Amino acid sequence: MKLGAIEGGGTKFVVGVGNEHGEVFDRVSFPTTSPEETMQKCIDYFKEHEVEAIGFGCFGPIDPDRNSKTYGYVTTTPKSGWAQSNVVGALTDAFPDMPIGFDTDVNGACLGEVYFGAAKGLKNAVYYTIGTGIGGGAYVEGHLLHGLLHPEMGHMKLIVREDDSYKGKCPYHGTCFEGLAAGPAIEERWGQSAKELPLDHPAWDLEAYYIGQALANIVLTLSPQKIILGGGVMHQSHLFPMISKYMNQFLNGYIQKDELQAEDYIVWPELGDNAGLCGSLALALQAKKECE
Secondary structure, eight states, rough: EEEEEEEEEESSSEEEEEETSOEEEEEEEEEEEHHHHHHHHHHHHHSSEEEEEEEEEESSOOOOOTTTTTTTTTTOOSTTTTTTTHHHHHHHHHSTTEEEEEEEEEHHHHHHHHHHHHTTSSSSSSEEEEEEEEEEEEEEHHHHHOOOOOOGGGOOOOOOOOOOOOOOSSSSBBSBBHHHSHHHHHHHHHOOOGGSSSOOOOOHHHHHHHHHHHHHHHHHHOOOOOEEEEEEGOOOOOOHHHHHHHHHHTTTTTOOGGGGGSSEEEOOOTTGGGGHHHHHHHHHHHHHHHHH
């Protein structure tokens, strides 16, 4: 099976061709410019590489509701020129009979880990990316989670630790998860980027505290069988046991499941930096199955 994938980011787009096993045969990337120019590059690529379906994991917010008049749009994004852009419409006009799967980049990455990676075979999993921003995708009882729009797990409000006087980076919510723990918050709080901070810097204990608190909320809300943490900040592998410690401290023994103590409950994406593109392959595969 020959499937097309689009990993749409605010800085760059990656397009590729792969198969139903998550194997990527070809890929190219280009800067995210205007919606018209960027989507035309995607269309030109797939006209050169014949595929049976296209999956598109996109930065957001987006509208993934097929019954909505703005389905397939990038909606209220602060990305200049992209608000209310009908990105799926551009693909549909170019490939009218093509099955197209469309979702958030993090929902796509979550689906990729369920189909091909760390959550393979599970019915419930959560994927977080912690980097320039914080976003989360959820797979619940065999389906990606939507609703009025889609999950915005990076914007849950958190309890600020007593020794942290930082006011938060998020322009909407201040001390939400993203406002306290995303890369720009780390850099503004400590005056150094996450990449420059030594392993024994107090920033990492505070970071683990906030991530662990957020994951405790997710465990209580969605009860995932696996939590996958990707993104640039999570390249700090020493964070994982610290996060597990704080998550369990916040849960305080309320949920009695051995899995919560296991080293393989909170994990790095098995697909690594391919998570986004493989997630889009999974979206394409899902769309093709729905059309059969």
